[in-house]
Amino acid sequence: MGEETPKSSEQDALKDEELVKSILAGNVDDYDGLVRRYADRLYAVIYNMTSNHEDTNDLLMEVFDKAFRNLPKYKRNSSFYTWIYRVAVNHTLNYIQKNKKQRKNMSLNDLNIDDRFEKDLEDLKVITGDKSAELEELQKKLNESLQKLSDEHRTVVILYDIDGMAHADIAKTLNCSEGTVRSRLHYAHKHLQKLLNPYLDIE
Amino acid sequence: MNKEERLHSLLKLKKHETPGDAYFDAFVDEFHRYQRTEVLEGRKSWLFRWKRGVHEIMEDLLITPARLLQGSAAVFGVVLLSAVLLVGQFQNQSASEGLASHDGIYVDGTEFNSNSISNHAELIMAHLSSFEHDFEGSQYVTGGATLTHVSEISF
Numbered sequence: 272m273g274e275e276t277p278k279s280s281e282q283d284a285l286k287d288e289e290l291v292k293s294i295l296a297g298n299v300d301d302y303d304g305l306v307r308r309y310a311d312r313l314y315a316v317i318y319n320m321t322s323n324h325e326d327t328n329d330l331l332m333e334v335f336d337k338a339f340r341n342l343p344k345y346k347r348n349s350s351f352y353t354w355i356y357r358v359a360v361n362h363t364l365n366y367i368q369k370n371k372k373q374r375k376n377m378s379l380n381d382l383n384i385d386d387r388f389e390k391d392l393e394d395l396k397v398i399t400g401d402k403s404a405e406l407e408e409l410q411k412k413l414n415e416s417l418q419k420l421s422d423e424h425r426t427v428v429i430l431y432d433i434d435g436m437a438h439a440d441i442a443k444t445l446n447c448s449e450g451t452v453r454s455r456l457h458y459a460h461k462h463l464q465k466l467l468n469p470y471l472d473i474e
Numbered sequence: 475m476n477k478e479e480r481l482h483s484l485l486k487l488k489k490h491e492t493p494g495d496a497y498f499d500a501f502v503d504e505f506h507r508y509q510r511t512e513v514l515e516g517r518k519s520w521l522f523r524w525k526r527g528v529h530e531i532m533e534d535l536l537i538t539p540a541r542l543l544q545g546s547a548a549v550f551g552v553v554l555l556s557a558v559l560l561v562g563q564f565q566n567q568s569a570s571e572g573l574a575s576h577d578g579i580y581v582d583g584t585e586f587n588s589n590s591i592s593n594h595a596e597l598i599m600a601h602l603s604s605f606e607h608d609f610e611g612s613q614y615v616t617g618g619a620t621l622t623h624v625s626e627i628s629f
Contacts, residue, residue, distance in 0.1 A: 303502050310501050311492060319488050331501075332508040337530065339509075368540070413488060432485035463485075464477055471480045 287351040294342060302342075306335050309352060313359045319429045320363045322414040330366060334359045357444050360426065367422055409470065416466040424459035427452055 285293070285304065293301045313334060318327040338345075338355045345354055417425050426445065430436045431452075438456075442449045464471060532542070 306502055306505055307498075310498050314498075315489060315492060318491060324493060332505055335505055336509055336512060341530075409484075409487075410491070413484065417488075428485065429488075432482050433488050460478065460481060464481055467481065467484065470484060471477045 288347065291342065291345065291347075291351055302339055305351065305355075309355060310335075312352075313355065316356070316429065316434055317359055317363050319417075319433050320360070320367065320426065322418060326366070330359075330363055334362050337362065353440075353444075360430070360444055364422060364426060412467065412470065416463055419466060420459055420462060424455050424462070427455045428459045428463070431456055 285301075287305065287308075290301045290304050294305075310331065314327060314331055317330050317334070318324065321327055321330070334355070338358050341358075345351070417428065420428065423445075427441055430441045430444065431438070436444070438449050438452050441452045445452070
């Protein structure tokens with residue numbers, strides 16, 4: 272990620288807990304290290320929940336700002352990433368619920384196509400012929416299908432299928448039981464299978 | 475690969491939907507600008523800070539406006555129900571206290587207290603005897619009121 276200043280490489284070498292200690296001791300610049308470290312991962316989870324880059328950018332700023340102001344409240348019984356991840360998920364869920372009406376007419380964004388993406392697609396044998404047209408259509412369909420799920424169902428799908436979290440961790444993040452997570456996931460998958468059937472039927 | 479696995483792989487593709495390194499390189503500077511603006515906004519008005527404080531508390535508790543409305547309605551319902559029950563209970567209590575303090579029943583000028591079980595028995599006996607005594611065209615008194623009964627039946 273870009274050109275590194277001596278300060279940022281020094282921050283990268285420190286563990287999260289050391290950075291948090293240092294920030295709380297008054298070295299607020301060290302927070303940049305945490306921002307640099309987790310911006311992309313948090314961006315991904317927020318974007319998958321909103322399917323909109325502008326909203327994601329605003330929400331990511333708010334999440335880092337909120338976490339910074341609430342850092343003294345952070346009890347170190349979980350990792351910093353787990354804590355800020357929960358802040359991000361709950362903040363985004365709240366935003367989605369509050370802005371449901373406006374979000375109905377939102378536009379979906381273009382996809383950043385890179386080599387890893389193409390490789391994964393080829394593994395799925397989805398692409399035939401015109402790649403860019405297929406990719407665009409697939410992205411649109413995927414996002415549309417996800418947006419058709421309820422907020423709760425969509426969130427568990429993102430945390431489990433896209434972010435690869437375990438059921439227990441999802442339950443902790445969303446403050447619900449593991450059984451609830453499994454049941455939401457089951458119904459969400461059934462719904463998605465129906466919506467994405469043409470892409471799943473290829474042999 | 476079955477449908478479930480295919481779906482899982484398809485969803486994993488969303489991991490790649492990121493804006494690229496240039497965005498993240500500029501993000502820290504952008505974040506600093508955002509924080510400075512926030513500080514200025516915060517200084518401008520106490521209402522802004524107060525609103526944000528309330529908003530964050532609600533967010534921490536996962537309270538949305540809809541949930542707040544539902545919760546308020548539920549609390550209002552419980553308070554209303556309790557009030558109705560309490561008023562009902564209070565009225566029943568007043569009525570039974572009124573009955574307890576009510577004068578006894580008079581039969582042939584004798585007062586019988588209706589609260590006492592033994593008096594109940596006495597009252598019934600007195601009624602029966604006065605009924606027998608006065609059956610043939612005589613008068614008997616109940617609760618202080620005088621009734622006249624003229625019977626043509628003879629045994």
